[in-house]
Amino acid sequence: WLPGxxxxxxxxxxLGQVNSSxxxxxxxxxxxxxxxxxxxAFRLHTPPSALSGRAEAAQLxxxxxxxxxxxxxxxxxxxxxxxxxMVAGGAQRARRSKVQQQRPRLVARAVAVAERTVPLTGCxxxxxxxxxxxxSGAGYAIYWANVNGKLVVAGxxxxxxxxxxxxxxxxxxxxxxxxxxxxxxxxGDGPIAxxxxxxxxxxxxxxxxxxLQRRELAAKYGLGxxxxxxxxxxxxxxGTSDGSSTATWENMPVCPLIPKAxxxxxxxxxxxxxxxxxxxxxxxxxxxxxxxxxxxEKTLKxxxxxxxxxxxxxxxxxxxxxxxxxxxxAAKTGKEVKIMDTSVMKRAALAKEFGISExxxxxxxxxxxxxGxxxxxxxxGPTLAASxxxxxxxSGAGYALYWQEWDGKLVVAGxxxxPAHAAxxxxxxxxxxxAEASKDFMLEASGSGPVATVTQTGEPLFxxxxxxxxxxxxxxxxxxxxxxxxxxxxxPGGALEYGTSDEQSxxxxxxxxxxxxxxIPKAxxQKAFDSGATYAMLWWRQGDEFxxxxxxxxxxxxxxxxxxxxDNKTYTSESAPVKIPVDSMGPVASAARSGKEITLExxxxxxxxxxxxxxxxxDIGNCHFVPCRDGVLEYGTGGFSR
Numbered sequence: 001w002l003p004g005x006x007x008x009x010x011x012x013x014x015l016g017q018v019n020s021s022x023x024x025x026x027x028x029x030x031x032x033x034x035x036x037x038x039x040x041a042f043r044l045h046t047p048p049s050a051l052s053g054r055a056e057a058a059q060l061x062x063x064x065x066x067x068x069x070x071x072x073x074x075x076x077x078x079x080x081x082x083x084x085x086m087v088a089g090g091a092q093r094a095r096r097s098k099v100q101q102q103r104p105r106l107v108a109r110a111v112a113v114a115e116r117t118v119p120l121t122g123c124x125x126x127x128x129x130x131x132x133x134x135x136s137g138a139g140y141a142i143y144w145a146n147v148n149g150k151l152v153v154a155g156x157x158x159x160x161x162x163x164x165x166x167x168x169x170x171x172x173x174x175x176x177x178x179x180x181x182x183x184x185x186x187x188g189d190g191p192i193a194x195x196x197x198x199x200x201x202x203x204x205x206x207x208x209x210x211x212l213q214r215r216e217l218a219a220k221y222g223l224g225x226x227x228x229x230x231x232x233x234x235x236x237x238x239g240t241s242d243g244s245s246t247a248t249w250e251n252m253p254v255c256p257l258i259p260k261a262x263x264x265x266x267x268x269x270x271x272x273x274x275x276x277x278x279x280x281x282x283x284x285x286x287x288x289x290x291x292x293x294x295x296x297e298k299t300l301k302x303x304x305x306x307x308x309x310x311x312x313x314x315x316x317x318x319x320x321x322x323x324x325x326x327x328x329x330a331a332k333t334g335k336e337v338k339i340m341d342t343s344v345m346k347r348a349a350l351a352k353e354f355g356i357s358e359x360x361x362x363x364x365x366x367x368x369x370x371x372g373x374x375x376x377x378x379x380x381g382p383t384l385a386a387s388x389x390x391x392x393x394x395s396g397a398g399y400a401l402y403w404q405e406w407d408g409k410l411v412v413a414g415x416x417x418x419p420a421h422a423a424x425x426x427x428x429x430x431x432x433x434x435a436e437a438s439k440d441f442m443l444e445a446s447g448s449g450p451v452a453t454v455t456q457t458g459e460p461l462f463x464x465x466x467x468x469x470x471x472x473x474x475x476x477x478x479x480x481x482x483x484x485x486x487x488x489x490x491x492p493g494g495a496l497e498y499g500t501s502d503e504q505s506x507x508x509x510x511x512x513x514x515x516x517x518x519x520i521p522k523a524x525x526q527k528a529f530d531s532g533a534t535y536a537m538l539w540w541r542q543g544d545e546f547x548x549x550x551x552x553x554x555x556x557x558x559x560x561x562x563x564x565x566x567d568n569k570t571y572t573s574e575s576a577p578v579k580i581p582v583d584s585m586g587p588v589a590s591a592a593r594s595g596k597e598i599t600l601e602x603x604x605x606x607x608x609x610x611x612x613x614x615x616x617x618x619d620i621g622n623c624h625f626v627p628c629r630d631g632v633l634e635y636g637t638g639g640f641s642r
Contacts, residue, residue, distance in 0.1 A: 117232040118260045119595045119627035120145075120154065122524060123267040127275050127291035128231075128260055129157035134289035135255040135277070136227070137247025138238035139165075140176040144184075144192050145234040145596035148585050151184040151192050154234065154596040161245035166221070175221040175241075179214060191228050192235050201229040203252040225249045232260065233595035256366030258289065266360065266371035267293070268521035268628070270458075271492030273374050274311050278327060279367035284318040285327055287311070288367070296374065300354070310354040310372070317347055330361035331368050337361040338458045358458065378404055378493030379414070379522065382529040386536050386552035387496065387522060388416040393550035394518040394538065394630075395487070396507025397498035398424075399435040403443070403451050404494040410443040410451055413494070420505035425481070434474075434481035434499075441474060449473055450488055451495050460489040462512035466499070484508075487515035492522065518549060518630035528624065528635035529554075535572050535638070539580070539588050540631035546580040546588050548572070549631065557638050561618070571618040571638070575611055586610050591625040591632045598625045603636070 120128060120143060129141040139162035145154040156176035166174055184192055190213055195202050204210045204226045207218045212226070224246070226239035240246040247253070258277050266272035273296035278285040290311035300309055319327050325346055330337040339359040342351035351359070357375035361368050379387055379402060388400040398421030404413035415435040425433055443451055450472055454461050463469050463486045466478045478486070486499035487509070498515070500506040509515045520538060528536055534557040540549040551572035561570055580588050585608045587598040600623040603609045604616035615623070619639025626633045
């Protein structure tokens with residue numbers, strides 16, 4: 001497995017509100033404890049077809065930059081629009097000025113063993129489990145995580161073939177499902193605890209004579225052999241059974257190591273809907289493992305009426321290892337290849353049939369990982385609102401824009417301005433913000449300006465001094481509003497732009513790392529709001545404590561609370577001053593340590609929950625604590641939504 005490094009972050013607290021006009025918008029902006037005044041507007045906008053008559057088409061000139069960066073370097077960096085900086089490793093940072101001097105930089109990373117591992121949740125975990133079964137011939141896989149000294153099931157998977165076999169034998173459950181009821185002492189001497197402690201793999205060929213506590217359960221389901229291996233922060237168990245649905249192992253199977261940090265990047269940050277792993281067989285590459293998200297499978301089933309996916313159709317394709325296509329190129333060069341125009345692929349017809357618009361190929365020692373995004377993947381509603389507001393929170397930006405590609409144009413589909421920046425603009429006599437003024441621009445998606453460059457390359461871009469960047473068509477406008485530095489990053493459906501100004505309400509960025517303090521996992525945000533969440537918070541580590549680095553509350557929830565309470569307080573605003581020790585037993589610290597999502601259905605009744613009284617006061621329920629690259633994402637529901 002490949003470790004995913006967790007970076008320390010700092011906290012910057014702005015606030016906002018939403019004024020929604022986008023049809024799918026349901027919610028927006030949150031109040032933050034640092035501010036009591038009304039927030040400036042967050043807006044979701046109509047597509048360009050509705051902007052005719054007022055939108056000014058703007059062809060961006062090419063940014064005067066040299067070269068491109070590796071994916072690990074976090075993207076393009078435009079200082080005076082002439083220098084490309086590699087910032088991933090060892091970049092020296094100047095001391096922060098202005099508002100950041102009051103906010104200590106978070107230098108510590110996550111906690112315990114999770115410091116060097118990839119948190120396995122959501123699609124990343126499900127893909128890892130399924131692809132292990134694909135590559136080993138196992139019929140099931142279980143991921144065990146250590147939650148406060150107990151090894152518990154964090155996720156499990158059973159192959160379709162094994163499910164059918166169990167059904168034919170009259171079973172309603174599986175060995176994996178029944179294992180969910182077990183919890184083992186992490187300091188014990190059973191196989192799971194042994195592998196957890198020693199970090200050495202273990203192969204059990206004779207279950208009957210082993211010290212497996214689930215021997216009787218294994219016999220009930222006809223298990224054959226079981227493998228236990230160290231896996232990120234926990235232990236992966238996978239095994240075979242009697243019947244024809246699984247393999248028969250004489251020894252522990254040798255499986256390709258699939259990079260889970262890259263899987264998580266694809267699913268959580270870029271909106272990937274599938275993943276495949278290609279290995280070389282003879283003179284060709286062939287697929288040995290794949291995964292399609294549940295949401296994508298349901299969407300395809302509803303639209304096509306069959307069970308086919310881009311992955312299932314691709315399994316019949318062999319790729320020449322000496323070819324010049326993206327997969328072979330990635331394998332030969334050892335560098336990630338991004339395809340923004342799928343018509344150049346050998347599977348162009350399949351990509352068109354299944355609506356795949358962007359594909360990434362990541363080479364590994366064992367093969368090539370592929371993941372891709374569907375053409376209709378966009379940010380909308382509360383997911384978009386939270387993404388914009390929380391990006392400003394974590395970076396110290398004064399504004400954020402979502403540029404969405406629509407019929408060959410890039411148009412602003414959502415914007416947010418922090419209350420502090422809005423107040424500064426008002427003091428200067430400004431009647432609107434740079435973000436609001438940017439709504440009048442439609443950019444050519446095929447152009448060579450900064451925003452178009454990011455959507456075409458899939459790489460982040462950093463402009464340290466906007467006034468020196470000739471390639472930015474809105475440069476004059478930016479100067480009028482005192483915009484100093486801008487960062488643009490790829491997101492599903494387009495690009496997210498955010499920036500600082502020359503007054504005291506925003507941070508002072510000296511490099512792209514300053515601007516990219518944390519990445520909010522958008523797939524988890526989408527899952528949260530789809531399930532009815534009314535708030536979200538990102539907890540990140542500062543020294544020996546976790547603090548709130550970003551937050552969001554839905555507009556409907558804010559209104560309901562204001563009407564009921566008569567004040568501007570929310571669960572997130574009152575949680576902001578809370579500091580949680582990293583070695584505590586509560587859900588935030590436990591999720592960070594274990595790498596496992598933790599759920600509290602009734603947090604007010606939990607003795608280990610430090611904010612139980614707050615949860616009771618604001619009638620909070622169904623709290624989820626999801627470990628992610630930069631901390632722990634918390635989300636839950638308010639009383640009126642339950």
